[in-house]
Amino acid sequence: MSLGISIAPASDIPIFRQIIQQIQQAVALGRLQVGEQLPAIRVLAETLVINPNTVARAYQDLIRDGILESRSGRGVFVSQKRQVFADAERQRRLRQATEQLCHEAILLDFDLPQVRHTLEETWSDLKESAVPTSPDAKESLP
């Protein structure tokens, strides 16, 4: 739908985490704007044919992390974006994630050009799923 969330039931990534990832990405990529409302738990659960508890869990985690916020009686919204991590911390985390990829790649006997290529391919695949403008479904910020 407008959110474009899709889940892979056979994936080894838990469903609630797949939802979290996709919402995080949508926010990071600007596809979900600050203040925008998310689909109601039951609606999204029905759309994805999954258990409502699973959606609730995902929303709950995102609220706890300050990415979404619940406005009682009205629904769940994208909250004011805030930079959670200091720059040094961001760098540290990126570096660590990159090291993990490198270790796996070396073990699988890939070389740098192959890894770089896969990175660029994967990155644009993820970007592609992010359509530039999200025209509707806004509510004024408090």
Place this chain on the structure above:
Amino acid sequence: MSLGISIAPASDIPIFRQIIQQIQQAVALGRLQVGEQLPAIRVLAETLVINPNTVARAYQDLIRDGILESRSGRGVFVSQKRQVFADAERQRRLRQATEQLCHEAILLDFDLPQVRHTLEETWSDLKESAVPTSPDAKESLP
């Protein structure tokens, strides 16, 4: 200690998987050479203050992936490197590892050039620190 394996009990990564990662890294970087013997299960378990079964589980998994091999009654050794996985499977695993990096990077608000740069930097750092393969690291019989 010579192996330098350490575990973070509070991490969300299971202990046996932390051990696997660190041994894989040691092998990938040449800190563990082909034919070299690993610490006995009970010894490593005592060092890390965890249950021997947990170490055994890690060793088992590495044996199944062809990275280690068990010689009955004598111990566990780094096995001759061989290509276990089909190309499609290697690609699949590389792709999955890359996706993890991308998810993290997007979440941290990095863009592609920054990630690519970190990749290249990290890759050469790892390659530089890698120990060259020694011609004969063989089992010494007592």
Place this chain on the structure above:
Amino acid sequence: MSLGISIAPASDIPIFRQIIQQIQQAVALGRLQVGEQLPAIRVLAETLVINPNTVARAYQDLIRDGILESRSGRGVFVSQKRQVFADAERQRRLRQATEQLCHEAILLDFDLPQVRHTLEETWSDLKESAVPTSPDAKESLP
């Protein structure tokens, strides 16, 4: 029971390996189809009167080889068939299995024509008894 798994506790083959073999056979012969769900660990353990951990171990190994897959919170399923191993590795495994047969045959005083004949006979028997792949054997959600 629908799976028809049975174990011989007195056998010198470990229980978890007996389970693996029988599930592999069922998949190879099409008695277990892609997407089909396996009995819950605790259920199969109760049926076979063994410890759940032993069943879990068998399932784990089959998951690692790409034959089964776990969908978190829902159960274990037969996964889409894919080529996990490189050609050299496939050859290695075939060769090893063949050596076992030859050792046994030589020990039993058979000669090559007799073994070859038994191979051809057994092969066509198995192929005949194989269940054809059904187009859609999918998970049925309760």
Place this chain on the structure above:
Amino acid sequence: MSLGISIAPASDIPIFRQIIQQIQQAVALGRLQVGEQLPAIRVLAETLVINPNTVARAYQDLIRDGILESRSGRGVFVSQKRQVFADAERQRRLRQATEQLCHEAILLDFDLPQVRHTLEETWSDLKESAVPTSPDAKESLP
């Protein structure tokens, strides 16, 4: 030595079993004749650079199975050959071993010609190792 036994220390087959297999084969292939004497335990152990207990274990098992016999004070000899299994039992065992190979092969996606070819190759390799004279007993990694 004259026996031509070689062991692969890195193999996943226990050493004592490797010895058993090779002696059984030598007897089945006529390379070791009825009444022929085997090397003393200590001699063979020294030749293969393994623990004497391991050789003793192998000899013990072969004696228990009636393939060798110990003549006190003089050594261990190939015993009068006797057909241990009835024909039906031989057939049954051959058939079962063949089925195991077929299951593995099907799972690895081989077809009959490939399996037949590997069988013939493996068989002649084993036969070949039964050259009347074997100059040296090597222990070496491939």
Place this chain on the structure above:
DNA sequence: GTGGTCTAGACCACG
């Protein structure tokens, strides 16, 4: 001494 298998049972994550 080495690793491999199995049991019993706890506790957690996911849906």
Place this chain on the structure above:
DNA sequence: GTGGTCTAGACCACG
């Protein structure tokens, strides 16, 4: 309900 991880401890096979 489902599977996944970990501990504690027994017993066995191999060298």
